[in-house]
Amino acid sequence: MGSYIVRRVLQMILVVFIISMVAFFVIQLPPGDFVTSYVSSIAAGDRITQDAILALRQQFGLDEPLLMQYFRWITNVLQGNFGLSFQLQRTVGDLLAERLPLTLAITIPTTIFVYAVAIPIGIYSAVKQYSVGDYLFTFVGFIGLAIPNFLLGIVLIYLSTRYFGGNVGGLFSPEFENAPWSVARVLDMSRNMALAIIIIGTSGTAATMRVMRGMLLDELSQAYVETARAKGLSEWRLIMKYPVRVAVSPVLSTVGFTLPAMISGTEITATVLNLPTTGPLLLNAVKSQDMFLAASIILILSVLTVIGTFISDLLLVWADPRIRL
Amino acid sequence: MADTPLLKVEDLCTHYHLPQGTVRAVDGASLSVKPGQTVGIVGESGCGKSVMLRSILRIVPRPGRIESGRILYARADGQVTDLAALDQDGRAARAIRGAEISMIFQEPMTSLSPVHTIGDQIGEALILHRDLSRKAARAETVAALDRVAMPRAERIVDMYPHEISGGMRQRAMIAMALCCGPRLLMADEPTTALDVTTQAQILALMRRLQEEDGMAIVFVTHDLGVVAQMTEFVVIMYLGRVVETGPVRDIYYRPKHPYTHALLHSIPKLGQRRAGARLQSVKGGLPDPYLTMTGCPFAPRCPHNDGDRCEREAPALRSVGAAQEVRCHYAERLDLQGVRKAVTA
Structure with a gap:
């Protein structure tokens, strides 16, 4: 029984790790990112300059490669920090x-x-x-x-x-x-x-x-x-x-x-x-x-x-x- | 004293009312068991022998119902109870069921709960009928397992059915049936699902336990060899009716009913093939169970069918010889061959 539980817990950790990766990448699959959808939601009135968009991307770390973004996120998660919700401007935690x-x-x-x-x-x-x-x-x-x-x-x-x-x-x-x-x-x-x-x-x-x-x-x-x-x-x-x-x-x-x-x-x-x-x-x-x-x-x-x-x-x-x- | 029957079934009818019609599983069967006697009930699959046992125990599964007839059981204090008149789930029926009359089932593989230990399942009956504490019931259970020659009873008691062999499971079933000291044990093909050597062991065990306890046994089987080995008195059933009864010797050596004769001659015998004789099977199959028959129920398959009286008039069970009874119009005239003559031929 004991060794079964240990084995299962190890498996569970692996499974959760894989899921976290899949989840993170799947969300990125649709074209564009948060800034694109943010811009299109406010684009009606104000005009946003290309520079401002770039600055936003940089601010959120969206200009980095996906793998980097994932690793930064998951290391933070392991420390209890789930990152920031772009839209609500509050921490996910x-x-x-x-x-x-x-x-x-x-x-x-x-x-x-x-x-x-x-x-x-x-x-x-x-x-x-x-x-x-x-x-x-x-x-x-x-x-x-x-x-x-x-x-x-x-x-x-x-x-x-x-x-x-x-x-x-x-x-x-x-x-x-x-x-x-x-x-x-x-x-x-x-x-x-x-x-x-x-x-x-x-x-x-x-x-x-x-x-x-x-x-x-x-x-x-x-x-x-x-x-x-x-x-x-x-x-x-x-x-x-x-x-x-x-x-x-x-x-x-x-x-x-x-x-x-x-x-x-x-x-x-x-x-x-x-x-x-x-x-x-x-x-x-x-x-x-x-x-x-x-x-x-x-x-x-x-x-x-x-x-x-x-x-x-x-x-x-x-x-x-x-x-x- | 020995002549007062322990159990007397009179004209029992147990019917199943289904949307397609009524199945007369047991249709006017009678049976008498004396204390300590072993009675064998023999017949093809579907002849109503299992339903008969379940009727006596009052555990006929729905939609089956006892329609008529009496099941007179003489209790230990001499009082005679009509089991057929009791409420199936009532206290009175349950006090007899499992305590005074108990049953062993055909399939030791499926007749025990897979998720309860052997000890739990046997001890439950002791707690229920003999008011034992859990601890006392466990000790009794181990003793009961010892009695059925269960190896390592002390360990088996905590095991689950899937952890032991088929023969051991049937021993556990027997221990369960006998733990409350029943006066009547009913065995529904208890060895059919077992291999031959295990079968012999189980039969020997049942005989030994019967000698020790003096209980009566009703033994249902389709195996005539087992009947010869185990019983003194035989009841042959066909389509829910008793077609012939008698002491085992009479039935085997001097069968009076064509169906009994056909059954006896459908047993394969050594040397038969060389002698050029073919294995005889009972001609034809069982008729549509929803059909109500006029005339003799065996007539459609009977080689002696006269095409007239047999088709019109249902024969009554009547005495032929000292202890033999038969349900055939022409029992005396047919001069049927018993087994011994067939073997020596």
Whole structure:
């Protein structure tokens, strides 16, 4: 076990290093750079001289070869300095410090929400296959899968503002927007967050629910379930102990992918909901070729993915003794 | 005393109601097992023998249901319970299931949970039925594994099924079935999935344990050799019905039903090819399970079908000879050959 973990950690470092390189270069692939897009965005009124453009490039270090830029960036990153966001004229570190905690504050409860809702429903649907409840959850599940999250977001925001007096998007009601932290502000945030969690988590819940149902249906007809039944165990007890235990491990193994998917996969939803998470930040950074910001976010996402995969692998080993290290 | 049956199944019907129609998996089968007796149930795949066992244990998988009939089981205190009338998942059925009546399954590879240790799976029954603590259950489990001659029981108890061989898994299954001291053990083709030497070991083990414990065994198989070796009394099933029953000698040497005869003569014999005789198989296949039959269910495959009464009238199970019963109109007249004569020929 110990040597496995060490081996995996070394692999993870290598993978993250490669991803950081790919991320950095991919962002440079579109023609032009930040200065080009900056100039074109302000070009309407003022005329910018060629000298000024050159000066800007020099200031941002964009005139150096790509490899040099990368190495300067990555050495800084290793020292905890993520560079400067050209567009926002703030350090990437500052921006992330502002956005990441809120992102995690939404993502982690959403992940818990997804599994806490999907697994019990999946179990119920499989055990009571073709019952009214199963059909109902299947119906709701397909709707959840088919409706894009952002559309669901718009509908729910409409309903909540129209009928429940909620506010339009954002994580805080206007009166708490810039207020200092207090109990009331936390309550206000959790209320808005609940909506966000439901919106962001719906499609994941629907998918996980279907996977759990399918996996468990396969297991329910296995011979070992009959053996357990022949022992005289009560039906629910044996279902929870045997087939659910076997069926849940592939579902658990997806936990690792959910984390980054929630963070990066919610740009549009977060934009619609006006959530101050990293999603919209990344979207903007990529659009304006704000390369240090974009590359840093991608780097952090990939670190999360790699760590998440590692955690789910460990979970699988714990859940299924047939998997050997 | 010895004549009061431990288990008496009367006209059991277990049907599967499927969208395509009703499958009469068990269709009016009867069976009687005395305390300590070994009864073999023989028949082709799909004749309802496994469903019969599951009906007795009340673990028929959905959509199967016991439609009618009685399963009278004499409990240790002498009280007779109709298992068929109990709630399948109810407390009463579960108190008997696994404790007084237990079962060994066909596939030791898949009949044990892959993600729980052997000890966990056996000990669970002890904790459930005998109210043992975890620690006591573990000690009992090791003892139970020792009884089935499991090598290194102390270590096996903490192992997972995938870490031990098929024969050992079947030993673990037997230990699991016997750990609560059942009065009736049902074995559903327990050696079919094992190789021949392992099969012999497992059969010898079951015989030894039966002598020690005095439990009754219902042994389901399609292997007539195993039946001859293991049982005293044989029940031949065809399409959910009992077509012939009797002491093992009578059935083998003086079969009265054409189906029994056909089964006995479909066993390959040494020297058969040289003698110019061909291996006889039972003619034809099983009919469409959704069909309801009038007449004798075996008639379409029977070489003695008279084309009239056999097709019109379903024969009843009736006595022929001292202990033999048969479901054929012409049982006495056919003069069917048993195995011994066939071998010496």
